[in-house]
Amino acid sequence: MENAGITLISLQRTPCFGTCPVDRVTFWSDGCAVYEGKQHVERLGLYEGRIATWDFHRLAELIQFANFFSLNHRYPDPLGVEDLPSRITSAMTNGVVKSVKTTDVSFIFEGVSYPVGLWAVEVATLDTSEAITWKPASPAKPKAGTGFTDAMWDEQLDR
Numbered sequence: 001m002e003n004a005g006i007t008l009i010s011l012q013r014t015p016c017f018g019t020c021p022v023d024r025v026t027f028w029s030d031g032c033a034v035y036e037g038k039q040h041v042e043r044l045g046l047y048e049g050r051i052a053t054w055d056f057h058r059l060a061e062l063i064q065f066a067n068f069f070s071l072n073h074r075y076p077d078p079l080g081v082e083d084l085p086s087r088i089t090s091a092m093t094n095g096v097v098k099s100v101k102t103t104d105v106s107f108i109f110e111g112v113s114y115p116v117g118l119w120a121v122e123v124a125t126l127d128t129s130e131a132i133t134w135k136p137a138s139p140a141k142p143k144a145g146t147g148f149t150d151a152m153w154d155e156q157l158d159r
Contacts (some may be wrong), residue, residue, distance in 0.1 A: 003029055006060040008092035013085060015039060020085035027051045027131040035134055047134035055128050057159065062124055063091050066117025074101045075114030087122050093147040 010026040015038075022039040033049040053058070063069075068091055090099040102114045 003057060003060040004090050005062050006063060007057050007098070009056070009063065009125065010088075010090040011122060011129075012088040012090075014088065015086040017083040025125065027056055027125075029056055029060075029130070031056070033129075033132055034137070035129065035132075038143070043134060046136045046137040049132040051128065051132060055131075059121070059124055059128060060091075061123050062117075062121055066115065066122065067123050068100065068118070069093070069098050071100050071115065071118060073099065074103075075118070076103065089118065089125070112127040128145045 007029045009028060010024065012024040013021050015022045018038045020043045023035065023037045023041045023043075025036075026034045028051075031050050031053060033051045035047040035049065037042060037043040037045060037047070068089070084103045086101050086103045088099050088101045090097055092098075100118060102118060
């Protein structure tokens with residue numbers, strides 16, 4: 001099974017003015033998994049778990065199938081609507097992180113959407129996250145020094 005050099009897969013859900021879930025899940029090819037719940041989610045705080053090798057490989061294959069590394073950085077283009085939750089999907093290959101931010105506006109603007117392959121990656125990442133047994137993380141941040149920092153998350157939110 002081939003990962004095409006993908007060593008990290010992550011999904012972040014951003015806030016809205018309502019009760020949208022705000023969290024982030026990150027999987028590494030070595031099996032480490034980290035979840036951070038911020039608002040309107042069952043688990044608040046930082047959690048650690050393990051992702052099965054097979055599950056990581058399947059997600060990596062789905063990312064390849066979706067041509068993730070060729071996608072735009074944002075779907076749809078900025079609309080100026082601030083109260084819509086977004087999802088930021090990220091993958092790292094060869095030490096380079098690619099992130100794609102999606103905002104589901106299909107309920108407002110009929111026919112405006114984003115690639116179905118990207119939607120499949122989001123759904124599969126969330127489903128995989130739900131199957132993991134999460135345990136509260138140790139006080140030291142898990143997976144420190146992996147090259148994927150909070151500053152990178154902040155940069156993605158600004159796009």
